[in-house]
Amino acid sequence: MTTFYASKARKWVLVGTSLAMLVPILAACSDGGSNDPNNRRTLRIGTMYGSSSDESYFRQQYTDLFEFANSNIDIEIVPAIDYTESQFNTAEENQNNNNDPIKKVKELMTGANPIDVMILDSGVLGSLIQDNLLMPLDAKMKEDKIDPNDYVPAVIDGIKAQGDDQLYALAPTYTPSALFYNKKIFSKMNVSPPQENITWDQLFNLARQLKSGEGKDATFGFSFNQWGYSDPYNDMINYAAPLQLKLFDSNAEKMTVNTPQWENVWTTISQLYKDHILPTTEDLQIDYNNVDNTRYNPFQQQTFFNGKSAMVIANYSFINDIDSYNKNYQKFEGMEALDWDVVQVPTFSEAPGVSSYIYMSSLAGINAKAPNPDDAWKFVKFMNGKDWGKLKSRSSYEMPALKEFIKVKDGMSYNIDAFTTTKPILNSNTYAEQQLYTERPNLYQIQSLAQTEFNKVIQNEMTVKEALAEFETKGNDLLQKIKLNPSGPMEGVGGDVYGGGGAIEIKPMID
Template sequence: MITYEKRAGKAGGWKRTFAALLAALMMMSLLAACSKGSDQGGAETRVLRIGTLYGGPSDEVWFRQQYTDSYELLNSDIEIQIVSAIDWNKQRFDTGEEQQQIDPYEELTKMLTGDNPVDVLIVDYTYLRRLVQDNLLQQLDPLIQRDKFDLEDFVPTVLEGIKSVGDNNLYALAPTFSSNALFYNKKLFNEAGVTPPTDNMFWPEIFDLAKRVSRGEGQERIFGLSFNRWIGDPYYDMQYTYAAPLQLKVFDDNGEKMTVNSPLWERVWTSMADLHKNDIVPTWEDLGNAWEVKDGEQPNPFAGDPFISGKVAMVTADYGYITELQAAAEYASQNANFQAPDWDVVTLPQHEEAPGIGSSTYLNSLTAINAKAQNPDDAWDYVKFINGKDWAKLKSRSMYELSARKEFLKPPAGLSFNLDAFTTLKPVPPSTTDTDKIYRNNPNLWQVESIGRTKFQEVIDDKKSVKDALAEWETEGNAILQNKGNSNTDVEAPVIPFDDAVVID
């Protein structure tokens, strides 16, 4: 006989069982709906870790807008994690001593080989050679051939620059690049009766043109050449604009001995000093009262730019300078008293010792796959996307970087100029010397550069010969290299011109 209590117990158990089954069915439906909504294909969300050298929480939004948002939008089953080898905040709050101990390349290596390595690396060209030599990156050539990824449209300069540090193989791709070229004022050359520069000239030829087109005295002086659009530091112009492709070393690979007292250093210093001594390149003093506004005259918004103001016949500048020249033309159309330059552009001059190399060609946003990537398939898909035609079309709107795909390299509307001048020269190969490490081991090395700057100015001022100045630089520099632990407070820190400051984009 079944009592009421037994019947009630059986009924309660059945109800509990039914409730559990119902909850399980609802949970399964919810999970299925979530899975379908997340990737619309039923697959689980996959993680793609993208690494960069420097970064931090405050930079992540910008980084995602620049590099990953569009890819993530088209691939809802991918969760992108941004990882930085060096946190800007840590650098900001660490003491100077702690900062000096950080080895950027070592931090990159940790990010690539640690317990949770990144899949993709967006890296600077400076480190590419070492990363390849240390077998930290996956070779892309087999993947490119397998998927028939189109590289025919890539600017040869970009591919050749990457291959040159990878034994003629591709270990990265760059969707954009930047470069400098030589702008010249057609009117000033016509007035001087001098043939304008052409592509693929060498520096001695450009120096000769600059001397021939220079003329006038005082405030009426026309200068032949400027190494940047602003009046810069002569030493900096020499080291980093003129001589960079020669890869001259101030000291040896161990930072123990100066290497500046040589025939090539002497030739570089002599050539540059000669330009300054003969007023071929302008200085701040030469600008004089360029900003002075006389009664009844409108202020000239381009007074600080000697090329636009018609005071310099040739200037080296990057692609972004075109926007300023456009602005000058627009201003001239509204102001009868102002005349914008009639200009064109040719390749940056080269050195015979380093043909085909430009001093200011940079490969931007190199994308590489970690040799130990946890998600290599999605890593390659991302690299293809960011170096593909759709991405190139978006980036082609920029006036501050150039698309690596020729299809999207077009002059801005209404302009016609020699665009090939920006796409011909390869970047300076990364140095084989770990300069960062040398400076960490000897933090007083900035004094060596400061001595060189002082000696060069003494040469320009005719206080010393080039030979004597280099010999003194060698002697005084060796004293600092051999005295690593002591600082010299009598030497002033070098001044870096604002226009040449490092910009992280």
């Protein structure tokens, strides 16, 4: 209930703030004749997902102020996938619908009535650029004297890297992560805190130095997330993503896991769990007999707040949690103020400055076949301009892409630059991979098999070499069965044969 009201409150704050700033923004954005009522036109904006029930929230976020400033332009929101259309379908019906999001986006952009602007995430951008479906923005930015250097380098460089050093989209905000660390634990253990541009190997070496105690008195060197524990295999896949290692070949016919590179990744992460440098589920069991049930404490099970993890990767909004905690910690028995700071998320020396923990989900690009390209650019420019950027800078959940609006939260002190330099992971084969998984949904069973084999390593049932060899053998057999039966039920495949495993959310990994 608390989360529900907090969410509602944030939305009303957004609306109130928007209205308060409406007059100066209108003055800045209106251009005389552009609001001629006799020159009325429609701008069609595509989204990846949506429905009529949540359209009002999308409009509050992106289009309402633009429509106020351009009263002769009507905005039409067009989702590529309306999830309400399949909401009540059976699993078989949804499977037959073939709702490939990239395919649906391309249909919006190339159909009989193409959209003008597409709001998309970074996983789709590369595919649209490869198919020449987006208009380059560099010349338009230069003409309007918009300097790319005004934006966070990680955002601009990340977008350019998918477009042969050209900008095919802009993003007003993004969601960066950083490595948060507890200064008190470092001081207590007489260990120097993490430095800028830290690598994963350096992080893990630090984490080993910070592990101390046993049982309920244990302190762990590092956690992949603020809760301390998720799924070891999923943690490993996110960690290794910038290395672009693949589970199987591009035809999904042969496994590619029994390699020195995969062996090194499996060994590194599994050993950290076995040595309890990373906490396991058992390590984080709470003695509920000692929990104060008379007071709501959202920090009780979070390892960074209860002093169980010296370092943790968390996104920008984690600062809000820290602020709330430090203002209220005295109400919670046994908890103390958090003395902390941040550095950039670790990266690999083989892929410096690139991380899977950086996200861009509000990219705006202009359809190369836009019927209304001038208004499309006007909207993209407005959405990524300084007036709108000033509004978005009030969000404490995303970071503005314009550098001038990035600032330390009032009353706090930390290394704000830690959030601005690391680029999102790039994968030019995203569309081909997603297509293969769409055509052969049973390929996700390979990932469940991987999870099962990795858990055997952590539980000391197999060595890494043995598990990878078994994974290769079973995986090759499973790939052939999937080739013959891409989507239907597969007799003899599942928990009894391959160990099953719950559904896990990871990126497709093929060669």
